[in-house]
Amino acid sequence: MILEVKNLDVYRGPNHILHNVNFSVKEGQIVALLGRNGMGKTTLLRSIIGLTPTHGGSVILQGKDVTHVPPHKIAALGVGYVPQGREIFPFHTVEENLRLGRSGLKDKTIPHETYDYFSLLRERTKQKGGTLSGGEQQMLAIGRALARRPRLLLLDEPSEGIQPNIVQVLCQIIKRINEEQGVAVLLVEQNVDFAFSMAHYCYVIEKGEICSQGPADGIRNDEIIRTYLAV
Amino acid sequence: MNVFRNASWKRLVVTIVVLVAFGLFPLVFGEYQGELMAKFLVFGILALSLDLIWGYTGVINFSQATFFGLGAYGAALTLKHLTVPGATYLAILIAVCLPMFLAVVMGYLLIYGKVGGVYFAIVTVAVGTIFYSLSIVWISFTGGLNGFYGFPPLKLGIPSVFELTLGKANVLNYYYVILVASACVYLLARRVIRSPFGRALQAVRANASRAEFVGYDVAGMKVIALTLSAGIAGLSGVLYLPVGVVSPEILGLLFSTNVLVWVAVGGRGTLIGPFVGALVVGYLQTFLSDVLVSVWLLIVGVFFVFVVLFWPDGIVGFVRQKVYPALSRRLHQVTERKPDSVKPQVPV
Numbered sequence: 001m002i003l004e005v006k007n008l009d010v011y012r013g014p015n016h017i018l019h020n021v022n023f024s025v026k027e028g029q030i031v032a033l034l035g036r037n038g039m040g041k042t043t044l045l046r047s048i049i050g051l052t053p054t055h056g057g058s059v060i061l062q063g064k065d066v067t068h069v070p071p072h073k074i075a076a077l078g079v080g081y082v083p084q085g086r087e088i089f090p091f092h093t094v095e096e097n098l099r100l101g102r103s104g105l106k107d108k109t110i111p112h113e114t115y116d117y118f119s120l121l122r123e124r125t126k127q128k129g130g131t132l133s134g135g136e137q138q139m140l141a142i143g144r145a146l147a148r149r150p151r152l153l154l155l156d157e158p159s160e161g162i163q164p165n166i167v168q169v170l171c172q173i174i175k176r177i178n179e180e181q182g183v184a185v186l187l188v189e190q191n192v193d194f195a196f197s198m199a200h201y202c203y204v205i206e207k208g209e210i211c212s213q214g215p216a217d218g219i220r221n222d223e224i225i226r227t228y229l230a231v
Numbered sequence: 232m233n234v235f236r237n238a239s240w241k242r243l244v245v246t247i248v249v250l251v252a253f254g255l256f257p258l259v260f261g262e263y264q265g266e267l268m269a270k271f272l273v274f275g276i277l278a279l280s281l282d283l284i285w286g287y288t289g290v291i292n293f294s295q296a297t298f299f300g301l302g303a304y305g306a307a308l309t310l311k312h313l314t315v316p317g318a319t320y321l322a323i324l325i326a327v328c329l330p331m332f333l334a335v336v337m338g339y340l341l342i343y344g345k346v347g348g349v350y351f352a353i354v355t356v357a358v359g360t361i362f363y364s365l366s367i368v369w370i371s372f373t374g375g376l377n378g379f380y381g382f383p384p385l386k387l388g389i390p391s392v393f394e395l396t397l398g399k400a401n402v403l404n405y406y407y408v409i410l411v412a413s414a415c416v417y418l419l420a421r422r423v424i425r426s427p428f429g430r431a432l433q434a435v436r437a438n439a440s441r442a443e444f445v446g447y448d449v450a451g452m453k454v455i456a457l458t459l460s461a462g463i464a465g466l467s468g469v470l471y472l473p474v475g476v477v478s479p480e481i482l483g484l485l486f487s488t489n490v491l492v493w494v495a496v497g498g499r500g501t502l503i504g505p506f507v508g509a510l511v512v513g514y515l516q517t518f519l520s521d522v523l524v525s526v527w528l529l530i531v532g533v534f535f536v537f538v539v540l541f542w543p544d545g546i547v548g549f550v551r552q553k554v555y556p557a558l559s560r561r562l563h564q565v566t567e568r569k570p571d572s573v574k575p576q577v578p579v
Contacts (some may be wrong), residue, residue, distance in 0.1 A: 013351050014306045026423050049444050050444075051440060051443070070443070070448075071440070072444070072445075072446050072447055073451070075444060075445060076446055081444045083444070087438070087441050089433075089434050089437050089441070091433070091437060092430065092433070092434065092437075094443075096430055099427065099430070100430060100431060100434055101443050101445060101446075103446030104446050104447070104448075105432070106249035108427055137386070144445065148446065168345050173526055188390040206349075216443060
């Protein structure tokens with residue numbers, strides 16, 4: 001088990017965002033967390049990486065309780081976080097963004113497989129991150145998260161705002177990374193097709209609570225999707 | 232052959248020209264101008280120290296002058312009370328270490344105590360006020376509002392073998408020492424900024440929590456940056472001894488504001504901008520206070536507002552963004568051979 005979330009409660013001010021959330025991600029597994037807007041998916045990822053404080057329960061990374069550990073230490077433990085909106089550093093070049101991913105490590109060499117996965121970035125190494133297209137920025141954000149060769153990748157709506165053909169490419173890349181490097185992926189998505197095209201296991205979150213879970217093939221059942229994911 | 236194409240060639244030429252110009256300056260324009268320029272270079276170093284923490288790390292400090300003043304007072308007090316050969320070196324050490332110590336304490340309490348943004352800024356104002364008041368009140372130690380006088384000058388070199396005195400009368404001595412120090416500080420700062428640590432500092436400035444989840448200990452880095460900034464400010468403080476008066480003003484809020492103005496006018500986050508700002512504002516103030524005795528402060532204020540409104544990246548930012556591209560285009564047009572134009576056939 002690379003990640004276990006147990007009885008997690010998170011408040012933002014008076015609002016109870018996450019209620020007693022329980023889920024887990026196995027080594028090398030791709031887990032999708034599905035749900036509509038505002039159901040708490042982003043809050044959950046932020047709690048795991050330590051950006052959002054929790055008010056009950058625990059987050060356990062490879063057997064270690066990291067509930068109150070600061071974000072930079074959780075990153076050092078092998079978690080790569082790709083937030084909604086990419087959040088690359090716009091005034092740093094592509095190369096600098098990738099090197100920044102090697103935080104805390106003496107060796108700032110970008111892993112050789114990075115440009116293999118993200119060939120689009122190969123020609124743009126000296127370009128400022130802010131001048132890239134949405135899809136390129138998404139690749140850069142994932143590349144940066146992978147620079148430390150993490151064991152777990154947290155992806156928050158990677159397909160949002162990206163043109164469909166690039167979304168396809170992203171899907172292939174994530175599957176490749178998972179298969180070739182055994183990196184576990186926790187994917188938060190509203191785009192159910194994107195999620196189902198790669199997930200092994202799914203959780204569905206509704207109003208801050210896990211209301212359904214199961215192997216991806218099972219969850220594809222229309223009734224469940226219609227109830228919880230339809231707009 | 233288009234020599235201007237090669238950027239590093241161009242940069243080297245400019246650097247040499249600038250260094251030679253500064254080197255010849257006091258010889259050409261005389262000792263009074265040399266004294267003035269030396270003072271502005273010291274201010275440039277101080278401004279650079281603020282640029283490191285404000286321009287590159289994104290942490291504002293309203294009492295950068297406190298680090299400067301601690302350096303100046305620390306060195307002056309050492310020189311007065313420790314009349315041994317080589318006291319200068321101890322004075323320099325104290326001038327650099329005393330502000331660094333304050334920075335570590337401030338940084339630790341504030342940054343690890345998660346006091347951020349506006350609150351941090353207010354606390355820096357408070358710290359500045361405390362030291363300003365101390366320097367006024369502790370008359371027996373600091374000389375109070377009259378200033379601190381009667382200390383022997385800085386003496387570089389090896390005692391009883393070769394000594395370079397940096398007294399108020401030795402303009403050429405201290406001018407060249409300050410010039411060399413300015414160049415060294417600039418090169419050191421540039422080295423830091425271009426290092427992985429420097430790149431990470433700039434990431435912190437862009438967005439602290441983003442840098443955090445990428446894996447950087449943002450709090451620790453801010454403390455390091457603040458400490459480095461304090462050390463450089465302290466160095467500028469000891470270099471101030473030959474060119475200025477050690478008095479409470481140099482610890483004051485008004486002087487700290489001056490430092491902010493130099494960085495803002497010159498260009499935040501450019502390293503060379505602080506020097507440009509210190510020189511431009513310094514000369515503007517000197518010139519205007521002679522010519523327009525009653526309104527010079529108003530004009531400086533208006534100039535500052537103008538820069539902030541129309542040149543938010545300061546003078547250096549404006550030159551880089553607007554002047555350089557326009558200049559390159561002109562040079563291109565002048566030096567490139569135009570292709571023979573072929574008249575297109577227009578069908579009747």
